[in-house]
Amino acid sequence: MSPEAIIGRGRGSIRRRIVIEPVVELHESEHNDGIPQLDRGSSPYDEGVRLVPPRTDDDWVGLTAEPIPVGRAVAWAERPHCGAVVLFTGTVRDHAEGRPGVSELEYEAYEEEVNPRLAAIVGEARRRWDTLGRIAALHRVGSLAVGDTSVLIAVSAPHRGEAFEAARFCIDTLKTTVPIWKRETWEGGSDWALCSHPVDQVSGIDQVRAIDEVAPS
Numbered sequence: 217m218s219p220e221a222i223i224g225r226g227r228g229s230i231r232r233r234i235v236i237e238p239v240v241e242l243h244e245s246e247h248n249d250g251i252p253q254l255d256r257g258s259s260p261y262d263e264g265v266r267l268v269p270p271r272t273d274d275d276w277v278g279l280t281a282e283p284i285p286v287g288r289a290v291a292w293a294e295r296p297h298c299g300a301v302v303l304f305t306g307t308v309r310d311h312a313e314g315r316p317g318v319s320e321l322e323y324e325a326y327e328e329e330v331n332p333r334l335a336a337i338v339g340e341a342r343r344r345w346d347t348l349g350r351i352a353a354l355h356r357v358g359s360l361a362v363g364d365t366s367v368l369i370a371v372s373a374p375h376r377g378e379a380f381e382a383a384r385f386c387i388d389t390l391k392t393t394v395p396i397w398k399r400e401t402w403e404g405g406s407d408w409a410l411c412s413h414p415v416d417q418v419s420g421i422d423q424v425r426a427i428d429e430v431a432p433s
Contacts, residue, residue, distance in 0.1 A: 302383040
């Protein structure tokens with residue numbers, strides 16, 4: 217099933233559009249040849265632009281067309297008061313249901329909805345487990361080969377129980393609420409994944425979007 221069919225057509229005046237450009241967080245402390253990387257006017261596919269962790273926040277969410285920085289995410293999630301860091305990564309496998317010999321996946325995303333929904337998932341996790349340290353929720357877009365990391369969840373907490381539970385909640389909720397789809401290329405052809413499904417709402421997503429809209433730039 218295609219992303220257009222899953223999102224739905226003719227929903228009011230909003231025209232749903234699939235965008236595969238990544239969202240990249242840039243910070244004043246990230247430099248290239250001594251020049252602060254604050255210009256958002258260039259293409260996110262330009263060389264040297266990469267997904268970087270926030271400097272002043274304990275939540276890191278985003279899309280990227282570059283390889284997900286797994287080691288950096290784990291190191292970022294570690295906190296002095298947290299005795300547990302749980303890492304989940306989803307990787308491209310060499311088969312899918314009824315489709316042997318998968319060689320490539322191509323991920324597409326409805327970009328405008330992804331970051332608010334990832335933020336809502338993280339916010340809901342914090343509401344359920346209020347002792348959590350840091351949370352990262354990152355996803356790839358574009359073409360991935362077998363073995364590539366497509367999604368990452370990293371959660372730190374004082375104890376392993378809440379870290380495991382929160383990480384499981386984040387990935388399970390991401391799978392059902394974040395508008396990202398994959399096209400599979402296998403030995404018999406290329407088509408959208410059979411596991412595609414309608415996108416649900418995240419609890420608190422409207423509140424997160426409202427906060428984003430009134431936040432100063």
